[in-house]
Amino acid sequence: xxxxxxxxxxxxxxxxxxxxxxxxxxxxxxxxxxxxxxxxxxxxxxxxxxxxxxxxxxxxxxxxxxxxxxxxxxxxxxxxxxxxxxxxxxxxxxxxxxxxxxxxxxxxxxxxxxxxxxxxxxxxxxxxxxxxxxxxxxxxxxxxxxxxxxxxxxxxxxxxxxxxxxxxxxxxxxxxxxxxxxxxxxxxxxxxxxxxxxxxxxxxxxxxxxxxxxxxxxxxxxxxxxxxxxxxxxxxxxxxxxxxxxxxxxxxxxxxxxxxxxxxxxxxxxxxxxxxxxxxxxxxxxxxxxxxxxxxxxxxxxxxxxxxxxxxxxxxxxxxxxxxxxxxxxxxxxxxxxxxxxxxxxxxxxxxxxxxxxxxxxxxxxxxxxxxxxxxxxxxxxxxxxxxxxxxxxxxxxxxxxxxxxxxxxxxx
Numbered sequence: 001x002x003x004x005x006x007x008x009x010x011x012x013x014x015x016x017x018x019x020x021x022x023x024x025x026x027x028x029x030x031x032x033x034x035x036x037x038x039x040x041x042x043x044x045x046x047x048x049x050x051x052x053x054x055x056x057x058x059x060x061x062x063x064x065x066x067x068x069x070x071x072x073x074x075x076x077x078x079x080x081x082x083x084x085x086x087x088x089x090x091x092x093x094x095x096x097x098x099x100x101x102x103x104x105x106x107x108x109x110x111x112x113x114x115x116x117x118x119x120x121x122x123x124x125x126x127x128x129x130x131x132x133x134x135x136x137x138x139x140x141x142x143x144x145x146x147x148x149x150x151x152x153x154x155x156x157x158x159x160x161x162x163x164x165x166x167x168x169x170x171x172x173x174x175x176x177x178x179x180x181x182x183x184x185x186x187x188x189x190x191x192x193x194x195x196x197x198x199x200x201x202x203x204x205x206x207x208x209x210x211x212x213x214x215x216x217x218x219x220x221x222x223x224x225x226x227x228x229x230x231x232x233x234x235x236x237x238x239x240x241x242x243x244x245x246x247x248x249x250x251x252x253x254x255x256x257x258x259x260x261x262x263x264x265x266x267x268x269x270x271x272x273x274x275x276x277x278x279x280x281x282x283x284x285x286x287x288x289x290x291x292x293x294x295x296x297x298x299x300x301x302x303x304x305x306x307x308x309x310x311x312x313x314x315x316x317x318x319x320x321x322x323x324x325x326x327x328x329x330x331x332x333x334x335x336x337x338x339x340x341x342x343x344x345x346x347x348x349x350x351x352x353x354x355x356x357x358x359x360x361x362x363x364x365x366x367x368x369x370x371x372x373x374x375x376x377x378x379x380x381x382x383x384x385x386x387x388x389x390x391x392x393x394x395x396x397x398x399x400x401x402x403x404x405x406x407x408x409x410x411x412x413x
Contacts, residue, residue: 057317212272
């Protein structure tokens with residue numbers, strides 16, 4: 001009954017529309033769990049089954065394939081190590097991508113302690129600035145400048161500054177379910193009390209140290225806030241400081257080998273003058289199935305949520321690409337890139353997607369694979385914090401290509 005044992009049958013062959021004996025047994029066990037108020041895990045254990053043995057009513061039987069382009073097989077054509085200073089580092093998606101393109105992370109600034117633990121665990125050769133020590137908050141400009149100087153980052157730094165100021169104040173997806181007049185609506189842009197001014201704090205650091213190249217990453221909604229007035233001010237300040245600043249570029253991650261639909265906005269500036277912002281588009285979008293099914297149980301961050309019987313009962317009749325309305329979760333279509341991964345986890349307060357073949361939400365590791373993080377990259381903290389780190393970052397495969405095809409040529413020129 002384990003749907004992860006995929007037979008090499010025709011790719012679009014499906015189970016019969018009538019209920020199989022296995023599915024009838026599954027229905028009976030779930031009903032028993034609900035009627036007796038006994039956890040479904042106990043019922044499954046009594047019958048020698050696991051959560052991974054559960055299935056949907058409608059399942060495709062698919063041939064496993066290898067991804068045609070992945071973070072693991074990405075290779076840089078350059079050998080020179082270009083130094084990088086990272087701000088708002090989060091889980092390090094931008095940094096990991098640049099390192100794959102043979103850039104060298106020097107300093108990573110992050111104010112969240114759990115995120116800092118993840119960075120220190122995975123970036124052994126870089127200095128992480130943040131809790132439990134002070135110094136990771138970019139809004140404390142004097143502290144950041146002092147740290148940079150003490151770390152021998154000179155003015156006219158011959159390297160790259162990268163940073164993605166927190167995007168929630170500018171995000172459409174994070175606020176689409178709230179009324180604009182309500183207390184929960186957070187798309188307040190530059191007026192956000194805590195995060196609204198962080199972009200300008202970052203700009204001030206760029207102007208102070210004059211890195212040869214800088215990168216700003218955010219959600220596409222950044223250029224819509226205030227009718228673009230504040231973003232125009234950002235451009236004016238940077239151009240006055242001597243930078244050529246390319247117009248904002250919005251990239252769809254699935255166009256570049258990432259098995260997930262995710263749009264991000266990138267702004268790159270250079271003291272070397274004009275440059276092109278061109279990245280070779282991959283000819284084939286990755287199926288999400290290729291990056292989910294082959295995870296070993298012993299892999300880090302692969303703890304799955306133990307859903308209640310009533311939740312599984314709702315999930316198991318959902319078809320590919322459809323949404324379960326009560327939990328607001330979508331079942332992934334295994335032949336298409338995943339929908340944008342949104343934070344969720346065992347502690348609630350968010351949501352991830354439904355696995356394509358097992359009626360449960362994704363594990364953090366499955367989401368990390370959709371984001372193109374390698375399995376060697378371990379996320380610290382409880383399950384819900386792992387999700388937060390994974391989804392609130394740039395897919396490393398995308399950032400590696402930006403580094404290779406846009407930033408590298410500026411230095412080579």
